Amino acid sequence: MANGNLKGRTALVTGSVQGIGLAIALKLAEAGCRVAVHGLASAEDKARALAAVKAAGAPETRFFETDLRDPYAIDAMMEKVEQWGGPDILVNNAGIQQTAPIAKMPQVTWDAILSVNLSAAFHTMRRALPGMAERGYGRVINIASVHGLVASVNKAPYVASKFGLVGLSKVAALEYAAAGSRDSGGVTVNCICPGWTETELIRPQVEARAEEFGGDRDKGIASLLSEKQPSMRLSDPSEIGEAIIWLASPLAHNVTGISLPIDGGWTAQ
Template sequence: MSDPFLIGRCALVTGSTSGIGLAIACALGAAGARVAVNGLGSPEQIAAALDAVRAAGAADVSHFGADLSDAAAVETMMAEVAAWAPVDVLVNCAGVQHTAPIAEMPAATWDKLIAINLSAAFHTMRLSLPGMAARGFGRVVNIASVHGLVASVNKSPYVASKFGLVGLSKVAALEYAGAGNRDSGGVTVNCVCPGWVETPLIEPQIAAKAQAAGGDRDAGVRELLREKQPSGRMSLPDEIADLVLWLCRRQSHNLSGAAIPVDGGWTAQ
């Protein structure tokens, strides 16, 4: 049985219509929070995401659409969410990726990735943290990446945005470290930095490696991870969500400014 320790709280999760974001939204809902879902998708996909969060046990759930590359649209969304319920838990999970060498990276692509992966988180944080501080409780969890801790070739805007997100989170953690107290739970800002996570997005890569391994899916996963992730196994979205959920507990009031790798030893090398 879930522990409904977030009853009376409101959580906003960007990028939560699928994948890791949806798993996080469901976990927060299962803990009793009202959940503001943000993300792309067809009307059917969005409805399915809302149904999943509702079925998980959320006190209430609603979708708030916004083009996260547009600062004005983010501001509008934040005002709409605040009118629905003050944000106590903010999870910035929305992210986009594009691979190309620096010399071949389109300038417009750089601008888009920085806007969605980094600037959108800045705007959601600046608009929600003061209210959290005033209430004595708040949790910001930014889903960065192992690429917020180490680099890979052909991922310049993604790596830059994720390193920036880790740095931004540390600054915010320092600025709000004194808000609230142990009893209220305080205000914390942390990053979770996943390595390989098993989502539908990477299933084609797994399938290709598995086919080369004679149809053995586990062997395909190990081959895909061989170069980077020593554990040879991926994380599941629900496992990332469990970590986010723990960071939202009152007991985590003194864990702030961290960038927590969930990467099977990738960054230990």
């Protein structure tokens, strides 16, 4: 059976200019993958992300500035990645969030969150999975959330999108479970469900909570974690990247259809 070496594989990580996505791209680069970086970014942020991924060890990098709300743009991106030789590893990480009660949630916000967080993953998977099956090896790893497993108030579109992503991943896992072999590595589809993680996405919630403590960020974070995350520790984005590396390994050929919480015990309660 093939070992855990990912050298020479081609990986696409959506939403990989910063945060969890960039941390994942860096870990894949360290493992020797060619990495397609994606995001809507300034020229400076684009250059910074590509340079970091290259410095981490990626033999080749490419950047895709694709609006994931547009299925036709996603098709064009996937066509270019396929021409590049992959993707062998697809990480759907891109996500957006806005909090408000259902009655005050704008329709345009609902549509945007569902498009980026859920529909975009469907469109990338629809294009990537057949090629993975032909090659006998493929990894789709969708970054869901604890909110794909449990709900919270004021997050209707986000929770709906992440529950949908978990369900979509299970269907795809079943459809491709028999593709490939133990020796080739097979084709697997899994979710990672992070809890509170040190990213830009949680900044508005941290800032709002910090205001209750006179602007003290540490106390704001502690207050947030005390409600949900028993470990009382934020995860670092690099820890999500490490989990990706194991799931992407051929050694994980029989791990498919799971939703792995990295949440300090949040969903164990």
